[in-house]
Amino acid sequence: MSDDQTSILQERIREAAQTGEALVLRGAGTKDFLGRTPSGTPVTAENHRGIVGYEPKELVVTARAGTPLAELEATLAEQGQMLAFEPPHLGAGATLGGTIACGLSGPARATTGAARDFVLGVRLVNGRGQVLRFGGEVMKNVAGYDVPRLMAGAFGTLGLLLEVSLKVLPLPAATRTLAQECDAAQAIRLMSQWAGRPWPISATCHDGERLFVRLSGADQGVAGAAAHVGGEPLDESTARAFWAERLREQGHDFFASEVPTWRLSVPPAAPPLALPGKQLIEWGGAQRWLRSPADAETIRAAVAAAGGHATLFRGGDRSGAVFEPLPPALLALHRRLKEAFDPVGILNPGRLYPEL
Secondary structure: OOOOOHHHHHHHHHHHHHHOOOEEEEOOOOOOOOOOOOOOEEEEOOOOOOEEEEEHHHOEEEEEOOOEHHHHHHHHHHOOEEOOOOOOOOOOOOEHHHHHHHOOOOOOHHHHOOHHHHEEEEEEEOOOOOEEEEEOOOEOOOOOOOHHHHOOOOOOOOOEEEEEEEEOEEOOOEEEEEEEEOOHHHHHHHHHHHHOOOOOEEEEEEOOOEEEEEEEEOHHHHHHHHHHHOOEEOOHHHHHHHHHHHHHOOOOHHHOOOOOEEEEEOOOOOOOOOOOOEEEEEHHHOEEEEEOOOOHHHHHHHHHHOOOEEEEEEOOOOOOOOOOOOOHHHHHHHHHHHHHHOOOOOEOOOOOOOOO
16 A cells, blocks of 8 residues: 555545534544544544655655654664754654644754744645645745644644655764752753853753753864763763653653643743642753642643743643633634634644634
8 A cells, every 4th residue: 555645634634524524633643642632533644654855965854744753763863864853752653743743842942943943844634625735845835824834733723734844953973961969949040051151052951859961062062061061971871861761752750640740831040930749840941841739720820920831731631721721812813724724623623722
């Protein structure tokens, strides 16, 4: 069977559009726990797979949505390149389409950019069953929106991704991880100080006990920065396991609990939040994970007071407001986008917000 399932997927959505049948779009299902609980008939793009274009010299790769993330990363590594936003897999078989649809980025997000920053173009099926292409070298969007980037974090509510073109980056020549014991307040102060230095910091994390710092770049730059940062160096295998398995894939003991997990976005220099439960800090202080039994109103009030917003990431009540409630003007904009791409409202209805 061909790995190009475009006609099959297009026809399935076209049929649903005619009947008003709600569809739950997904890849391998590794991130089904994210967002609100969807309702509808499952449609998967998992078999629509394969790398259709890769130009190492141009730092661009294009692959079908069902392409396993691990397969894509292995192909890039053979050429000494990588997906710089370090996308979390969160399960075996994670696909490129599902990764971009959920818009998740890993430990390097604060220094290299988010998933959406690397999306150059997309090919998708909209809610009418039409195959559309945006961005890349094919066409320039003139509708006022950067459509390819809109798909990052849209959770399939605007269309079923068929292909994604991404900018890739070279693997760093040298990488070193250092760790030192300190409390959360000290960690935030140190990360804020380091943010103003020209050091090749590619990731930071305070797990409640120790502050981990990863340096990536040229040998000389990494060695020089390490002398200033200080701390105990981790051997290469331990460091790789920490950033990939324990942090990016959430294998750290911090995440091993039935207590709901919240993802908090706050100004990097914001002091530790006075909330019950445990916290883990990433991205120079900008992303904070919270395991807490506190109710959503309490958590969101505390985060808003710090100038940020909160998302229920895993566990808890997924029938309510999982994502930060939108102000009226922004909600109206979301509704217009939804109507433009999915006028019948059949694609992952309610996955982001009840009104969509």
